[in-house]
Amino acid sequence: MEKLFQAIYGGILYGSIYGLMAIGLTLIWGSLRMLNMAMGALYVVGGYLTWTAFKMWGTPSLVAIILGVLAAALIGLLIQVLLINRLLGRSSFFNAAMIATVGAAIMIESAALLIWGPRVKQMPPIIEGHIKLQGVVIQYQGLVIIAVAAISLALLGVFLRRTRYGLAIQAVSQQMDAARLMGIPTVLTFMIVATIGAAFAGLAGSLLSSIFFVAPTAGYTPLAKALIVTIFGGLGSIKGTIWAAYIIGVLEAFLIVYFGAGFALPVLFLFMILMLVIRPSGLFGLGEIQRL
């Protein structure tokens, strides 16, 4: 019972983080049909900026988190404007864009190494204290992360469904030609999507800086998990990605609690491979739509 509860709580916590990391990947896939491999680096940017604002500049932790998110958003926008926008319309767009983002990720990690050095950093908890439920220790900070993730994903949903540019983002991902015929400026829409995606990765890095260490290469594991989540949920599907985030989170937590941490990643990859074999477009994927 205690183990079960531990697994469920841990699963929701992981799921929250994966949701934040994966939502950007899926949004960007939806509108641009490319993988943004710099998401891990943007996660790191969020973590470092939050740490720096809090430790070096002495800002309150809420401000530090906001600064982390803004920094990641800004760099995400720069990657879009300086690299991706210049590749639009090429026949090899998918590969070129993916490699460009890998390059951007390496540059960001190297810059982080130069600026912050090789020693890992850690934020103190955003909020101290814990409760004990069914014998399981639940940190308040875990609850904060779960709540912030849920609220920010819900706000994104409202933005996508209720606002002019939110609808435009959906339009671009579903029917590119028609979106252009509605007068939607597609390049601007891509920039908005890239910025939002980066902000979410930054939020994940920022929130997690008080649980995990911040290091230049700390983004790789979250990126790998986010890729598993988006492929499992269906690239381009927001609903599928959020479902998959929590499913994969809970699955991982169960594997860790019942079988040990070593099993988690291999089994998750196995799951991803099985999904690709059985249902290549994922739970709710857009399928094989070639466009750009």
Next chain:
Amino acid sequence: MLKITDLKAGYAGSEVLHSLSMQVGDGESVVVLGPNGHGKTTLLRAISGLIRPTSGRVEFDGQIISNKRASDIVAAGVIHIPQGDLPFPELTVMDNLMLGAFRPDAWRVRKQKLEQVFELFPTLRERPNQLARSLSGGERRMLALGRGLMSKAKLLMIDEPSLGLAPFLVENVYETIRNIRGMGLSLLLVDENADHIAGLADRIYLLEAGTLIKEGGADEMLRDEALLSAYLG
């Protein structure tokens, strides 16, 4: 209002339109007739900026639009209702319509526009929350027309309004287009047969192999059955 001069356009090295020149006057209704595969859709795509003309000029209201982006061409008032409707499949009827009013000047008056569109297409009013992908062919066509009319269109371009529709719906669609005409828009219709355009077209162009081979007043051209049947089969 719309003036096309020596337009050349095509796809990846193969030219589809060869030095095409034509115009649509203010409030005029023009139909371009041509068999399948002769460049009707390419013509509309080149005007609306979905493809960039390789040479030539498209002017609208005295401004050159052939070097502009699709979004700016829509902002100028040129609205293209594409072949195959191209609805946003995972969005509701309402959201599809709202996207038709995406440009700020249309967005501000979207409520009034929506009322106009619902009056023209009562079926759409009954199912605002249905996903576009679950609509029937006829409903999709109405959605495509309605979505186009949500904009601040000055010139409405319609690509084969009867394509793929059940025969009993076809006359219905042309009747609707006649009503749209009464709203004071200019109209540019491309079509592959002349059966339904009487009373709709002011002027007709015949398009063959990427060039306009004949032009004339609709009444006299439609009377010339020999010409039309020789040409359209």
